[in-house]
Amino acid sequence: MNTPIQASLTHLLAPHGVMRVAINLGNPVLARLDASGEPSGISADLSRRLAKQLGLSIEWRVFKKADESVQCVRSDAADIGFFAIDPVRGEGLHFSPPYVQIEGAYMVRNDSPLQNNDEVDQAGHRVTAGAGSAYDLFLTRHLKHATIVRAPSSPAVVDMFMAEQLDVAAGVKQQLQADAMRLPGLRLLPGRFMVIHQAMGIPATRSAQAREHLNAFVEEAKRSGWVAEAFVRHQIQGAAVAPPGYPAHD
Template sequence: MKRPAAISASIVSAFTPTGRLRAAVNLGNPILANTDPATGMPVGVSVDLARAFAKTMGVELDLVVFDTAGKSVDAVKAEQADIGFFAIDPLRGEGIRFTAPYVLIEGAYLVKDASPLKRNAEVDVAGRRVVVGKGSAYDLYLTRELKAATIERAPSSPAVVDTFLAQNADVAAGVKQQLEADAARLGGLRLLPGRFMVIQQAMGTPTSRGEAAQAALAEFVEQMKASGFVAGALKRHGIQGAVVAPPTTTA
C-alpha cells in the first residue's frame, strides 16, 4: 500500500510517541472485533484497519484490547492508545478527533415474545425498563432521547440480553446483529421492526495529536472505503447488516 503524501514523518511521529502505533480495539461490538477461537487473538474489521494504517505509516502495531466501548474511549482520551474505533457521539468528541464514518450499523430493540410492544415508538413510556451496555453509543444516545422510560445498564454490550432476562426488564437495546444472534441462541425473543438509530462507526485519535494528524487519519479512512478495503473486510469476516459508509468530500 502506497503511503499517502499527507502522512509525513512529522505526522507519523504524532501518531507514534512510543515508536509504535497503539490501537484500541473494543471487543464489545462483535461487528467490528472478536476473539479468534483458534488463536485467542483479536480479529475483525477494526483490527484489519489498524494493521493497514500501521503498514501505511511503516510502523509496528500494538493492539490494546478492551471489552467495552467506554474503556476504549477512555484509553484514547488518556493517550494510552494512539487511535481507536468508535461510534461518533458528541460526548466522545471531548478529547478525541474523529474521522468520517467508515461503517454504518443499526441499533435495534429486542423484547420477549409475550411483550405487548410492537413498535419502537412504544418503548419510551413511563414504567418501561430498557437495558443497554454501559457506556455504549446506544447508552449515550438513549440517555439523551428517552424521556419517560428507565435505562438500566449491563456491564457490556454482549451482556445486554442476559442482563435483560435476569432483571426481567421490558426492552434490550443494542447492535441489531448481536440481538438477532441472542434471540436465536435463547429463543422466546423477537426484535421490534426497523431501527431506533444508525451508528456511525469512525476512527479517532487524541485531540492533542493535532489537526494534521486528524486530516491524515480522515484521508486514510476515505481511501479504505473507496478502495473496497472496508467492504472486503466486512465480507471476509462474515459481517451481515453493516454497510460501508458513503464517501465524504471536503470543500
C-alpha cells in the same frame, strides 16, 4: 523505508514509535479475538493497514467496554481507537469520518405488547443497554419516560434482560438477532431506533496534519472498496459502508 513526509506523519500519529491501538470487543460485528488470542475483525484490519502504511508495529490495548477504550485514547495511552461517533465522546478525541454504519435495535419477549420502536418510551418500561455504549449515550438523550437499566457491558445486555425480567433490550441489531435465535421466546421490534456511525479516533492533542491524514486514510479505504471487501472477508451482514464525509448529528 519511509520518506521524510511519511516519517513526519509516523511521529505525529504515533510519537512513541509504535502504534498503540485500543480495541473494544463489546461489538462482535467489528472486533473479536481469534483462536490465538489476537484481535480480529474490520477494526483490527484497519489498524494493521494504517500501521503498514506508516511502517509501524502494533501494540494492542484490548477492552471489553467501549468507554474503557474511549478513556484509553482520550488519556493518550493509545494512539488509535474505534468508536461510535457521539457528541458526549467527542471531548478529548478527534473522530475520522465513519467507515461503517450499524443499526441499533430493540428486542422484547414474544408475549410483550410492544410492536413498534415508538412504543418503547413509556413510563414503567425498563430498557437495558451496555453502560457507556453508543446505545446508552443515545438513549440517555432521547428517552424521556422509560427507565434505562445499564448492564456492565454490551455483551451482558441480554443476560441482564433475561435475569431481571426487563421490558426491552437495546443493542447491535446483528447481535440481538443472534441472541433471538439462541434463546427461545424473543423477537426484535421492526426497523431500528438509531444508526451508529463507527469511526476511527485519535487524541484531540494530535496535530491538524495527523487528523487530516487519518481522515484521508478512512475515506480512501471506503472509496477503494477495501471496507466492502472487509465485510465479505469477515462475513459481516446487516451493516453498510458509510458514505463520504461526516454524518449529521442526531
